[in-house]
Amino acid sequence: MTRAIMNGCNGKMGQCITGICAQDEDIEIVAGIDTYDGIKNDYPVFASLKECTVDADVIIDFSNAKAVDALLAYGVEKQIPIVLCTTGLSEQQLADVEKAYEKVAILKSANMSLGINTLMELLKKAAQVFAPAGFDMEIVEKHHNQKLDAPSGTALALADSMNEALDEAYTYTYDRSQKRKKRDKYEIGLSSVRGGNIVGEHEVIFAGQDEVIEFKHTAYSKAVFAKGAVEAAKFLKGKSAGHYDMADVIAAK
Numbered sequence: 375m376t377r378a379i380m381n382g383c384n385g386k387m388g389q390c391i392t393g394i395c396a397q398d399e400d401i402e403i404v405a406g407i408d409t410y411d412g413i414k415n416d417y418p419v420f421a422s423l424k425e426c427t428v429d430a431d432v433i434i435d436f437s438n439a440k441a442v443d444a445l446l447a448y449g450v451e452k453q454i455p456i457v458l459c460t461t462g463l464s465e466q467q468l469a470d471v472e473k474a475y476e477k478v479a480i481l482k483s484a485n486m487s488l489g490i491n492t493l494m495e496l497l498k499k500a501a502q503v504f505a506p507a508g509f510d511m512e513i514v515e516k517h518h519n520q521k522l523d524a525p526s527g528t529a530l531a532l533a534d535s536m537n538e539a540l541d542e543a544y545t546y547t548y549d550r551s552q553k554r555k556k557r558d559k560y561e562i563g564l565s566s567v568r569g570g571n572i573v574g575e576h577e578v579i580f581a582g583q584d585e586v587i588e589f590k591h592t593a594y595s596k597a598v599f600a601k602g603a604v605e606a607a608k609f610l611k612g613k614s615a616g617h618y619d620m621a622d623v624i625a626a627k
């Protein structure tokens with residue numbers, strides 16, 4: 375049995391995971407953390423991690439980038455592995471996560487779905503074929519109107535995956551409105567759409583001379599992310615300090 379603290383328990387993802395864990399005898403949410411207290415849960419909820427008095431094997435985090443500094447400090451101090459799913463982290467926070475890998479087990483993934491994590495691998499090969507052949511790479515992502523960060527963490531992770539396969543030769547362009555010039559060969563464009571309750575769509579476009587190849591992932595429910603996070607939490611329990619990702623969880627199944 376894995377005992378989990380749910381950071382951001384009263385949010386959309388926190389509640390989705392609460393529902394999934396209630397049906398799974400191999401994991402239990404033993405405490406929740408949230409600054410919003412308007413939801414009743416079957417576990418104790420604290421307003422901050424430092425007020426939490428409950429011991430656990432793992433922390434699952436779907437909260438807010440502003441909550442991530444305290445999350446890292448708590449995980450390191452208490453030696454509790456962290457499944458870090460919050461997106462929109464600053465450069466400084468990303469550097470802090472890198473340092474924290476040396477002290478505690480952290481699985482950081484901008485997208486917990488099997489589909490996106492498989493797509494990241496496929497894109498490495500596609501980028502190595504199409505980019506040298508002169509194809510331009512563009513990513514279009516669509517999410518609900520409550521999302522705070524843009525571009526999505528997933529769009530950045532997809533771009534990183536392609537760029538890594540291309541020896542980090544590419545820069546990212548998020549906004550063309552202030553530029554009056556043609557697109558550069560060595561750029562990956564990222565565009566964001568926000569509206570309604572779109573769960574998550576990512577299109578990766580390789581546009582060449584007279585032909586276009588598109589890869590598309592659509593999440594129809596937040597459950598795809600929640601199920602991945604629960605599997606990741608079970609996987610991370612008892613792991614030594616280090617950097618883990620969803621590929622490790624998928625490979626271990």
Ligand SMILES: NC(=O)c1ccc[n+]([C@@H]2O[C@H](COP(=O)([O-])OP(=O)(O)OC[C@H]3O[C@@H](n4cnc5c(N)ncnc54)[C@H](O)[C@@H]3O)[C@@H](O)[C@H]2O)c1
Pocket residue numbers: 381382383384385386387388407408409410421422435436437438439440441458459460461462483484485486487523527599
């Ligand atoms: N990695 C993935 O697969 C994945 C999937 C979906 C969402 N996300 C990310 O997860 C995060 C949350 O998404 P959501 O849709 O559940 O958002 P949400 O706004 O519905 O929920 C966030 C919750 O965090 C709480 N919160 C805010 N500050 C906090 C703090 N300091 N400590 C604890 N809780 C705090 C809020 O009150 C809220 O209840 C976002 O960054 C989103 O991009 C990641």
Ligand SMILES: O=C(O)C1=N[C@H](C(=O)O)CCC1
Pocket residue numbers: 461484485517521522525526527528529573574
């Ligand atoms: O709903 C969100 O917010 C999501 N955030 C992640 C991201 O930024 O990529 C994953 C998809 C859903």
